[in-house]
Amino acid sequence: MSSSIISTHNLSICYADGTTALSDVSVEIERGKTTAILGGNGAGKSSLLLTFNGILKPSTGTVRFNNESISYQAKDLLALRKQVGMVFQSPDTQLFSASVFEDISFGLMNLGLPENEIRRRAEDIMQKTGISALQNKPTHWLSFGQKKRIAIAGVLVMQPDVMLLDEPTSGLDPQGEIEIIALLTNLARELGLTLIMATHDLDLVAMQCHNAIVLSEGRVLFQGTVKDMFHQTEMLQNAGLRLTRIGELMKTLETHDGFEFQELALTISEARKELKHALIKIQENLSHDE
Amino acid sequence: MLNLDAYAYSSKLRALHPIQKLFIAFPPLLFGLWVNRPSISIVILLSMCVLVVGFGRTSFWVWLKLMTLPAIFLTLGLLGVLVEWSSENETFTWWINMFGFYFGVTPNGLNKSFHIGLNALAAVSCLYFLALTTPLGDLLRTFYQLKVPKLICELMSMMYRFIFLLIETAETIHTAQVSRLSNATIKSRYRSFSTLVFRMFVRSHHLASEQFTALESRGYQGELTVLNPTTQSTPVLGFVMPAVLYSLIISVYFTA
Numbered sequence: 001m002s003s004s005i006i007s008t009h010n011l012s013i014c015y016a017d018g019t020t021a022l023s024d025v026s027v028e029i030e031r032g033k034t035t036a037i038l039g040g041n042g043a044g045k046s047s048l049l050l051t052f053n054g055i056l057k058p059s060t061g062t063v064r065f066n067n068e069s070i071s072y073q074a075k076d077l078l079a080l081r082k083q084v085g086m087v088f089q090s091p092d093t094q095l096f097s098a099s100v101f102e103d104i105s106f107g108l109m110n111l112g113l114p115e116n117e118i119r120r121r122a123e124d125i126m127q128k129t130g131i132s133a134l135q136n137k138p139t140h141w142l143s144f145g146q147k148k149r150i151a152i153a154g155v156l157v158m159q160p161d162v163m164l165l166d167e168p169t170s171g172l173d174p175q176g177e178i179e180i181i182a183l184l185t186n187l188a189r190e191l192g193l194t195l196i197m198a199t200h201d202l203d204l205v206a207m208q209c210h211n212a213i214v215l216s217e218g219r220v221l222f223q224g225t226v227k228d229m230f231h232q233t234e235m236l237q238n239a240g241l242r243l244t245r246i247g248e249l250m251k252t253l254e255t256h257d258g259f260e261f262q263e264l265a266l267t268i269s270e271a272r273k274e275l276k277h278a279l280i281k282i283q284e285n286l287s288h289d290e
Numbered sequence: 291m292l293n294l295d296a297y298a299y300s301s302k303l304r305a306l307h308p309i310q311k312l313f314i315a316f317p318p319l320l321f322g323l324w325v326n327r328p329s330i331s332i333v334i335l336l337s338m339c340v341l342v343v344g345f346g347r348t349s350f351w352v353w354l355k356l357m358t359l360p361a362i363f364l365t366l367g368l369l370g371v372l373v374e375w376s377s378e379n380e381t382f383t384w385w386i387n388m389f390g391f392y393f394g395v396t397p398n399g400l401n402k403s404f405h406i407g408l409n410a411l412a413a414v415s416c417l418y419f420l421a422l423t424t425p426l427g428d429l430l431r432t433f434y435q436l437k438v439p440k441l442i443c444e445l446m447s448m449m450y451r452f453i454f455l456l457i458e459t460a461e462t463i464h465t466a467q468v469s470r471l472s473n474a475t476i477k478s479r480y481r482s483f484s485t486l487v488f489r490m491f492v493r494s495h496h497l498a499s500e501q502f503t504a505l506e507s508r509g510y511q512g513e514l515t516v517l518n519p520t521t522q523s524t525p526v527l528g529f530v531m532p533a534v535l536y537s538l539i540i541s542v543y544f545t546a
């Protein structure tokens with residue numbers, strides 16, 4: 001079994017109005033890992049996600065799932081979408097029912113599961129995503145973040161192999177953001193789920209993602225590990241991205257204040273390690289001088 | 291309509307099966323209209339008040355406020371029945387003289403409009419009972435069970451979901467326009483209204499196609515198959531209530 005679950009080959013997408021959203025994109029998504037898709041507004045992140053579950057058909061090039069080219073026959077697409085679930089950017093596009101439970105049951109009904117199995121899975125996922133208490137409210141009274149959780153639950157409940165998430169944390173409060181991401185990554189680890197998320201949240205990327213793909217104006221600027229990505233300063237600048245806040249702080253300390261670090265720290269825990277290290281070194285130097 | 295749904299959600303009678311509630315609302319409504327007797331109308335009116343306020347725990351003031359709404363229209367409409375005109379004034383209890391005619395109120399007319407008014411209010415109270423205890427979503431689900439054609443049910447439930455989104459969108463666009471002084475002059479007001487309508491069409495179209503994509507990615511095959519949130523129970527109270535109500539109305543019918 002190859003390590004890539006989805007791959008694209010010289011993929012181009014042209015919309016009906018002539019906009020070229022993606023041109024000549026060849027990327028590979030590693031199985032069981034979390035991949036971030038980064039880029040400024042209009043870079044083509046959403047478009048790329050939509051090709052992964054066959055909603056957008058490539059103008060040229062191919063998309064492969066488990067090393068087989070996606071077939072765009074209705075029956076095959078249905079099978080594909082069982083395995084590749086998609087959570088949309090705005091929950092209002094996804095939720096179609098006024099009842100939370102009904103909405104969550106929709107995907108399961110389409111899988112043709114028996115009723116008691118559907119109820120069990122739905123209860124379970126509502127518990128896990130923290131939306132059980134919202135069940136008796138109609139969706140139009142829920143807040144944006146609450147709707148977002150329901151949208152995520154509605155896809156998670158189908159137990160796909162791959163989950164495509166378009167800006168999963170936008171509109172969530174800090175607590176909810178942590179909860180949802182922790183839930184997703186835990187499930188990913190447990191079930192070997194592959195996550196692919198388009199996002200602008202660099203802290204999230206630094207903490208939770210293994211790999212990254214950087215897009216700019218429909219072209220791939222970078223693909224590789226997140227660590228490598230943050231080292232390519234020039235490329236980040238071209239794509240309109242930056243380091244994480246912590247990363248910027250550490251870099252400033254290094255260039256302006258004479259600190260010496262071994263590695264570029266991007267998250268709080270990495271920064272703690274580096275700072276401790278640097279401080280110990282300074283102390284050693286001081287005692288040496290005496 | 292939007293606020294009614296809010297009250298319905300918090301009503302204690304929400305737990306009754308919608309069909310049980312249909313049996314509480316409609317027979318009295320039809321019977322009341324048919325016999326057209328003040329005593330029956332009063333019994334219906336009071337019972338509905340007791341059911342909604344006493345059992346459903348909806349605030350009495352809310353109920354009263356909602357009832358005054360049709361009452362105002364009713365009063366205006368009944369003025370036509372109440373006020374008669376003639377060239378003589380002996381039948382009138384109160385009258386005024388205008389343009390050589392007498393306009394006034396006869397005991398008969400007073401009686402008649404009182405009947406009609408009370409009867410109409412009783413009918414309205416029955417409909418309010420339904421509206422204040424049954425969220426539209428529950429009612430729609432019942433339509434499925436009653437084998438109303440699937441297409442109609444799906445359309446209704448989609449409309450119910452999206453009417454709120456549409457209103458929200460319209461409000462957002464309107465606020466955005468007003469905050470850029472779109473209502474400064476009459477002319478700009480017309481212009482911004484036409485933009486609003488146009489934008490609404492565009493957005494709706496866009497939303498519809500996005501929604502379709504979202505449904506497709508969850509395996510949509512032309513039918514919105516969903517599962518009921520709960521297998522709806524039929525509490526005993528839901529049988530007792532109509533029984534008591536019917537016997538009350540019938541006994542009043544035969545004694546008065």
Ligand SMILES: Nc1ncnc2c1ncn2[C@@H]1O[C@H](COP(=O)(O)OP(=O)(O)OP(=O)(O)O)[C@@H](O)[C@H]1O
Nearest residue numbers: 015016017019021040041042043044045046047048
């Ligand atoms: N349905 C469509 N018809 C025509 N052009 C489109 C359509 N959807 C997107 N585009 C165009 O394709 C390009 C890529 O859009 P896409 O939505 O993939 O960007 P994105 O990276 O997701 O941006 P954002 O960060 O704003 O979500 C943009 O130039 C956009 O205007």
Ligand SMILES: [Mg+2]
Nearest residue numbers: 045046089166
């Ligand atoms: Mg996007």
